[in-house]
Amino acid sequence: MAGARRSWAAGRARSSLPARAPPVDTQKSSWKRSGRIFDVLICDRPRSTIKNLKSPIPLMSTQIRKDVLGKARSVVIKVGSQLMTSISTGGSDLDIDYLRDMARQIVELRARRVQVTLVSSGAIAAGCAEMGLERRPRDVADQQAVAAVGQRRLMTHLHDAFAPHGLKVAQLLLTRGDFDDRDRFLNIRNCVGHLHRRDCLPVINENDTVAVEELRFGDNDLLAALTCNALRADALVLLTVVDGLLDDQGNTVDPVEDIGSVLGMARAQVSTLGTGGMITKLEAARLVTEAGEIAVVADGRVPDVLARLFAAEPLGTIFVPARRKLDSRSRWIGLTKRAAGTVTVDAGAAAALSRRGKSLLASGITGTTGQFERGEVVLIRDDAGREIARGLTNYNADELRLIMGKRSNQFQKVLHRPAYDEVVHRDNLVVVSR
Template identity: 65%
Template structure:
């Protein structure tokens, strides 16, 4: 599908939007006047207010807490110590939200702050609570502003400047589109030209530069990973220059700005999105070719007879990654058995399970209703 057609038939019809604004946009580009770029914050608030008047539901994911804290405290560079990062984030988050509140108040819009960690998305109940909370915030006429809770996070500080957080949020609330705003025009090719249309994210990874802004942690690679999560769920994603005038309205009007990412033909429901694209797998199950054909080609449940190996430590109900004999990911699902139990019953028939485990047992290791086959474009 050409870019113009995709933008006009899919992006123009999107109504529930997640917008992610990066640290490079929210902090001042003037080295003589470091701090948050208040003019930009006011501009993005005006744009979102304009979209709301047109009937759009916009959830904002805003980076910049650590950058804002560094600048407020007069730090010349981003700290490396985790405790320092957490402390700086506590200072910066307060400042960031104060200015967000003021900017949206000018538009007569209330804002709501949500601070989350990666673990909140791993847990099914908390994942649903995020969705429910965002939904209720919108029902009250407020704009949810979501950021990582960097004050308590450790590994989450390397999460990718909130790009993945924005993607997981989009999947949690079943957003129609993810708009990642940055300081470049989109994904650039080897000649520095904008790539207009991307139908396979994996093919584009070699183009991703790994450098980041002074205060940010993301870069283009984290944005590509985020677009993959959203497009695999069946929704559209765009990486665009947030400095373009009225960029949000122009994107949603179908204008050829940024790089647009083609959604998968299938559309996953909320539970499938959590299993396949949100919760981090607790372990890996390697299966033989016969099991691969049964699971991916015939939509069957995963049985113990097809299991070749188990790695990791997981419990019943955890998400497990399923690999083929060549190590390629083919599916993810909720295991009916712990890793230790699977090591005892792998290769066995279900009629033997009760004697081996000393209790009644499920026939399936992963029932097909709890299993999501990954598409080949995953490239994982």
């Protein structure tokens, strides 16, 4: 333990941050991930931990922060609308001082050779200021028009904030459909990669002007998570106006491994100014951690929050990554493309998929809902309604209703054409990890 304390102190010294006393009353456990063993410090401090974790010993975030977040080389940072807007204007204009300070922090993080992709909010607030509106319009068409005006104003202020540091900013406006389409999904990654190589900062926002649904994404939380998975970034940082997930006593819950166990806490934390809340942040964290990367929710008003997070300071809530890393295609199938329908399977098929890595056969299917075509993603549930996997179907909904419960040697007789043995081949299937 003395060695762990020395390592902790050395990390503090290297970070050039104010010294703090190391954690006290610590004991060691281990966290295994991808064949590696991380020493985990469990310490007595006023932060809640989730007791019903799948690990036999509750995980402490300090060592995970060091070994995962501290070593991240690429990160997606999402700045919430309540941070981007000024309290003095009632949230109807951008907070220029905050933008300048965030620009400084991002530049300093890049100086540590961390690739940063910024997901920003605030276009509608900026548009309200430009058009002399005192409050956010309620009509969707008005919101789209205001966002069209505000996006230009937002990018102008971001340009002005980063220009003194010699950093160019690039704008990408995306919709949900850009992630559903496989080619566009890959093009997002390619474009952002080239921007990084040309030493530009990619700034991503939803294209609020063309898609109604994007206005309800949840303050860009989902957009940030989808971007993180598309880029295969090492970490997602969601900056908001609270210190992470809070329990009913107002203490920060840290760390979280089983997101489902904390949904009740999140429902009590609803955003008053933005379109999101803690529920959308948990969903974003789930998408990223399922892919095998770490997610953090932290208070963006904390001085030098980015440097302190990446120096492993105990700020906010970290969400522990799954013990696997998904490749790009699996992220698209299992975590990005929206499911077009649902397939229900019996206990035998559920076990074959989740435990033995088998393909989905029609004989184990007991029901299906939705209208979907061949090649679309279907959500696979067990007979209790739990999601166990997602995959690309070889059959459309009408065909599947004809063959479900049957053996593959009966397919041709029923469909009157040559048929696949599998409904979803295991190469096109992603099992839920936890």
